[in-house]
Amino acid sequence: MSVDLLEKTKPLPTAQDHPRSEASEALRFSPVNPVIGAEVSGVDLRQPLDEATVARLRRKLVKYKVLFFRDQPITDEDQIRFSHYFGGVTPAHPINNGRDGGPAQIMENVKSQQAARQSVFTEVEKQHHRAFARARSGRGWHTDITFVANPSDISFLRNHESPESGGDTLWVNLEALYESFSPAFRSHLDGLQAIHGRDDAHRGFPPPPRADGRPTGPYLSLHPLVRVHPESGKKALFLSPGFIKYIEGYSEGESEALLTYLRNELAGRLDLQLRFRWTPNSLAVWDNRATSHWGPVDAEHFEEERIVRRTTVGASFPVGPDGFTSRQIAGDLFFVLDDY
Numbered sequence: 001m002s003v004d005l006l007e008k009t010k011p012l013p014t015a016q017d018h019p020r021s022e023a024s025e026a027l028r029f030s031p032v033n034p035v036i037g038a039e040v041s042g043v044d045l046r047q048p049l050d051e052a053t054v055a056r057l058r059r060k061l062v063k064y065k066v067l068f069f070r071d072q073p074i075t076d077e078d079q080i081r082f083s084h085y086f087g088g089v090t091p092a093h094p095i096n097n098g099r100d101g102g103p104a105q106i107m108e109n110v111k112s113q114q115a116a117r118q119s120v121f122t123e124v125e126k127q128h129h130r131a132f133a134r135a136r137s138g139r140g141w142h143t144d145i146t147f148v149a150n151p152s153d154i155s156f157l158r159n160h161e162s163p164e165s166g167g168d169t170l171w172v173n174l175e176a177l178y179e180s181f182s183p184a185f186r187s188h189l190d191g192l193q194a195i196h197g198r199d200d201a202h203r204g205f206p207p208p209p210r211a212d213g214r215p216t217g218p219y220l221s222l223h224p225l226v227r228v229h230p231e232s233g234k235k236a237l238f239l240s241p242g243f244i245k246y247i248e249g250y251s252e253g254e255s256e257a258l259l260t261y262l263r264n265e266l267a268g269r270l271d272l273q274l275r276f277r278w279t280p281n282s283l284a285v286w287d288n289r290a291t292s293h294w295g296p297v298d299a300e301h302f303e304e305e306r307i308v309r310r311t312t313v314g315a316s317f318p319v320g321p322d323g324f325t326s327r328q329i330a331g332d333l334f335f336v337l338d339d340y
């Protein structure tokens with residue numbers, strides 16, 4: 001894959017670049033809590049947006065990390081158009097095919113007790129796998145597709161159907177988590193890299209072939225353990241518990257001790273998290289460069305289907321405080337489908 005097909009994030013527009021418009025003045029941002037997230041009102045996402053409105057939304061996303069829009073009865077095409085205001089839109093997912101007959105940019109995710117994937121493992125193999133499985137805090141939490149060296153910058157998730165109760169998603173602010181560590185610990189983390197990976201076949205769930213013929217794994221990537229946000233310049237712990245495997249250059253015991261500490265900090269810091277209850281026609285937009293998330297948190301407990309549709313934009317390479325730039329070890333890089 002040539003580098004010109006990989007999308008870098010363009011500079012964040014400043015307030016001077018785009019003076020406010022009537023539409024941008026109508027936007028209202030209500031913080032979910034003082035650390036992460038805001039609900040946005042005063043905008044109709046079925047309509048095209050002007051540059052001032054887009055610039056203000058983009059700046060607020062960097063500030064709040066997650067934006068929530070409720071009561072937005074939008075179509076797949078509306079979601080793709082809105083996503084495109086933030087960057088080049090990617091295919092649905094590096095491994096999963098898009099929805100049958102739907103746009104290539106849309107990934108549909110269906111979860112419920114009945115929709116759980118069926119393992120191809122025998123009972124003995126499952127028993128063996130369970131014995132080495134990590135705690136839920138080490139699997140459920142993740143930053144999207146960090147098994148590639150250029151994971152999605154921003155994700156857009158739209159509620160399509162939700163159970164009567166359950167299906168919530170949680171987010172954590174990884175800049176605030178990083179800043180909560182001691183200066184000595186932070187400077188140690190600043191110089192580390194970690195291997196991230198995904199191999200569904202190895203876990204008993206061989207993926208069906210992709211419609212475009214691309215390989216479905218295994219994937220391995222090497223990322224800085226701390227990444228510098230390209231727009232704010234702030235540092236965040238780049239911990240994607242579901243995909244991170246080990247600290248590069250550490251022994252197994254050293255790596256597991258450090259990652260267990262970091263995973264427990266991420267999962268246990270309720271003061272740095274938010275929990276979102278999905279309502280019909282809601283849309284969540286989050287900055288993968290500064291957050292991890294986990295959802296739905298309780299798929300084994302509800303019977304009705306929880307269906308969401310996702311788009312992602314950007315496919316830039318994370319950069320660490322020392323300038324280390326992520327690289328792919330195995331599997332293909334990701335890419336965007338169009339310019340923006």
Ligand SMILES: [Fe+2]
Nearest residue numbers: 142143144293
């Ligand atoms: Fe995700």
